Amino acid sequence: MDTDISAYLEHIQYHGQRQASLKVLHELHIKHTQAIPFEALSPFTGLTVSLDIDALLDKFIKQKRGGYCYEHNSVFQHVLRNMGFTVDGLAARVRLNAEDGVLTPRSHMLLLVEVEGEQFIADTGFGGLTLTAPIRFMTDIVQDTPHGPYRLLGRGDAYCLQTKTRGEWQDLYIFDLMRHYPPDYEVFNWYTSTHPSSHFVNNLIAARPAPKGRHALLNRQYSFYHLEGRVEKKPLDSVEDIIDVLENEFRISTSGIPNLNDRLAAMIAA
Secondary structure (H helix, E strand, O other), X not given: OOOOOHHHHHHOOOOOOOOOOHHHHHHHHHXXXXXXXXXXXXXXXXXXXXXXXXXXXXXXXXXXXXXXXXHHHHHHHHHHHHXXXXXXXXXXXXXXXXXXXXXXXEEEEEEEEEEOOEEEEEOOOOHHHOOOOOEEOOEOOEEEEOOEEEEEEEEOOEEEEEEXXXXXEEEEEEEOOOOEOHHHHHHHHHHHXXXXXXXXXXXXXXXXXXXXXXXXXXXXXXXXXXXXXXXXXXXXXXXXXXXXXXXXXXXXXXXXXOOHHHHHHHHHHO
């Protein structure tokens, strides 16, 4: 908790008060998700993913990189606690693109934040469908965010986060209120970043919300999802094209990532 967060706040262009309020939580959440991209270039290229707060801040700010859920939400939890928020880390089973009846592992980190007598779900790291604002921890109500509607449903002793895409509600993940701690996330993170079958080890993935929509990259397919529903898609046919999109659309500095060009070349050739 001794790490100075001033450089982080400057990086996300937050110049407001440093206190625990709903207004501050909302503004931090929006600015964080638009300033720091979701990306898994480290697992993709075989680099170690550290969850040390100083290392993460260095990666986000000095290296001009992003990260995935454990990285994003570890930093966001640290920043919120620094400002006086009460924050618990939770873990979720991802249901997005999962087959019915298949039990998925607890592989996603999210946050439960208490402020002004209410509880909110904050999650700055769920890829192309990341919440861009916190939502109230209340079930069965539709909650609007800058990038679409979300809702929480009760599922027995657990909760399911959904978003509406193409006119239909879609499950994103299921979680309960069991607190999780850094050693838990270290185990999850190691598996997610190193296991041969991990989605992040085997695929090039990046995402970033923007004021008018969402940027998304999966392997050679770049997409931009406009807020009104229109989608632009562009296949990327060369290493140079992919690097250009990573640098300019996702704002990721790629020059310091060893083996990236070779990994991209191998992906294109496969």
